[in-house]
Amino acid sequence: MSDTRWPGWGFTHTQFSADDGDPAAVAAVGEAVEAEPMVQAQAIMGWGVDNPEPSPGRYDFRSLDRRMEFIRRSGGLPVIVLCCAPDWMKGGADGETDWDRLEDAPLPEHFADFAALSATVAERYPYVRHFVVWNEFKGFFDDELGRWDARSYTDLYNLVYDAVKSVDPAKQVGGPYIEFASRPPGSPGTSEYLQGPWGAVDQRSIDAFVYWNLSRKGADFVAVDGHASITQGAPDEFTAVGKFAAVTTWLRTMVTVPVWWTEWYVEPSEPSWSPEHRIALRVAAMIELASSGAETVLYWNPRQYGPECVECLWTNTWDPGGGRTLPFLDELQRFAASFPPDAQRRKMELDEGLLGLESDRARVIVNTTDEWVDAFVDGRRLEWGPYETRWFPLDGSWSGASKSWSR
Structure with missing residues (x-):
C-alpha cells in the first residue's frame, strides 16, 4: 500500500550513509532517525548504490535493497531518484561499470530502456510513492550551443513518467531537478526579473525549466535545487539565503503542483565560523524555504570526515563509537515536526x-x-x-x- 503521508523535510542518502558499518552504530542512527521520521531519498545508481542493471535484463538490486530497507526500518517516507543510467545505456561496455561516467546521460536510443528500468524499480518497491526523474540535468548540457538540452531531458522525462504511471497511476512523479544557478546581478546571461540582493538566476536554468514545464506530459510536483552564496552577489551570507524564497515564490507562479527542493546549499562555510554560526545559517535558509511555500526540502547529507562535522547529521558508522547524532539532525527533525507542508x-x-x-x-x-x-x-x-x-x-x-x- 502506498504511503499517503505528505512529504516534508528530510535528507538524501549519499555514498557514505548509515545503512552499513558497525551494527551498533547503524542501529543507533536508525533509532535516532526513527524518533522523528522524515523523508529519505535514494538514487537508483551511485551515491552508495551499485549498478542496478549491469547488462540488459540482468538486475542487481542488493545495495539498493539495503538502502531501502534502512529507510523502511527507520520509519522514513521513501523517495526514489531515478538516476543514473547503466553504462550500456550510454555507450559503455555491457556488463561493466565505469564510475567516472556516472553522470553521463543515456543515449536517446536507450531512453526507453531507462524508462523500462524505472518501471522495474517502481514495481520492486511498491510502497514507494514518490519518484524524481534524473538529477540536475546531468549529461544534458549542449556544449556546442552553451545551454541545457531541455528537449532531450524532457523526452526522457516523458517516457519515464509514462512508465512509472503504468505500474501504478497513484505513484507521484516529478522533475526536472535542475539547478537554479545564479551569479551577481548584471552578469552576462542572468535573468532580468528573477534577481535580488542575493544575486541573479542564470537565464539558461529558467529557459530549461520553462521548456520542460510546457512540454511535460504531467508532473505531480516540481523539483529544483540551488546554492546560496556571497560569491553570487550577496553582501553577506544571511542575505544570500533569500535566494531560496525568491526562486520558490517564482516557481509557485509557474505551477500549481507542490514545489520540492531536492538539494540546497549555503556556501561558503568559512573555517573561522563557529558551529553556531554554521547552524544558524542553515536554519535561516530553512526559514526562507518554509515561509515561501516549499513543500518538500531534502538536505544533501554530507560525508562525515571528522567527529565534529557541523554540517553532518551523524558520525561515521564505520568509526569506533560511530553513529552518534550531531546537532543539525536535531534542527532538521524539529523542522519536520514543527513546519510540515500542511501547516x-x-x-x-x-x-x-x-x-x-x-x-x-x-x-x-x-x-x-x-x-x-x-x-x-x-x-x-x-x-x-x-x-x-x-x-x-x-x-x-x-x-x-x-x-x-x-x-
Missing part, C-alpha cells in the same frame, strides 16, 4: 538581527549576528547569544532553546 508557516516580525518562523506548533528564532541581541517577543524580554537558535513550543512556555548560553 500554516509564517515569518515573524522581529527586531533587526533576528529571523523567525512560526506555525500552530512551534516557533524558531535565530540570531543572525555575532552580537548578543535583546528582544521582546509576545511581551517577554529575551536574549539571544551570537548566532543562537532557539525553539519555542506554542504551549505558553518559553523553554526549548537548542543551545544554552552564558555571558
Whole structure:
C-alpha cells in the first residue's frame, strides 16, 4: 500500500550513509532517525548504490535493497531518484561499470530502456510513492550551443513518467531537478526579473525549466535545487539565503503542483565560523524555504570526515563509537515536526538581527549576528547569544532553546 503521508523535510542518502558499518552504530542512527521520521531519498545508481542493471535484463538490486530497507526500518517516507543510467545505456561496455561516467546521460536510443528500468524499480518497491526523474540535468548540457538540452531531458522525462504511471497511476512523479544557478546581478546571461540582493538566476536554468514545464506530459510536483552564496552577489551570507524564497515564490507562479527542493546549499562555510554560526545559517535558509511555500526540502547529507562535522547529521558508522547524532539532525527533525507542508508557516516580525518562523506548533528564532541581541517577543524580554537558535513550543512556555548560553 502506498504511503499517503505528505512529504516534508528530510535528507538524501549519499555514498557514505548509515545503512552499513558497525551494527551498533547503524542501529543507533536508525533509532535516532526513527524518533522523528522524515523523508529519505535514494538514487537508483551511485551515491552508495551499485549498478542496478549491469547488462540488459540482468538486475542487481542488493545495495539498493539495503538502502531501502534502512529507510523502511527507520520509519522514513521513501523517495526514489531515478538516476543514473547503466553504462550500456550510454555507450559503455555491457556488463561493466565505469564510475567516472556516472553522470553521463543515456543515449536517446536507450531512453526507453531507462524508462523500462524505472518501471522495474517502481514495481520492486511498491510502497514507494514518490519518484524524481534524473538529477540536475546531468549529461544534458549542449556544449556546442552553451545551454541545457531541455528537449532531450524532457523526452526522457516523458517516457519515464509514462512508465512509472503504468505500474501504478497513484505513484507521484516529478522533475526536472535542475539547478537554479545564479551569479551577481548584471552578469552576462542572468535573468532580468528573477534577481535580488542575493544575486541573479542564470537565464539558461529558467529557459530549461520553462521548456520542460510546457512540454511535460504531467508532473505531480516540481523539483529544483540551488546554492546560496556571497560569491553570487550577496553582501553577506544571511542575505544570500533569500535566494531560496525568491526562486520558490517564482516557481509557485509557474505551477500549481507542490514545489520540492531536492538539494540546497549555503556556501561558503568559512573555517573561522563557529558551529553556531554554521547552524544558524542553515536554519535561516530553512526559514526562507518554509515561509515561501516549499513543500518538500531534502538536505544533501554530507560525508562525515571528522567527529565534529557541523554540517553532518551523524558520525561515521564505520568509526569506533560511530553513529552518534550531531546537532543539525536535531534542527532538521524539529523542522519536520514543527513546519510540515500542511501547516500554516509564517515569518515573524522581529527586531533587526533576528529571523523567525512560526506555525500552530512551534516557533524558531535565530540570531543572525555575532552580537548578543535583546528582544521582546509576545511581551517577554529575551536574549539571544551570537548566532543562537532557539525553539519555542506554542504551549505558553518559553523553554526549548537548542543551545544554552552564558555571558
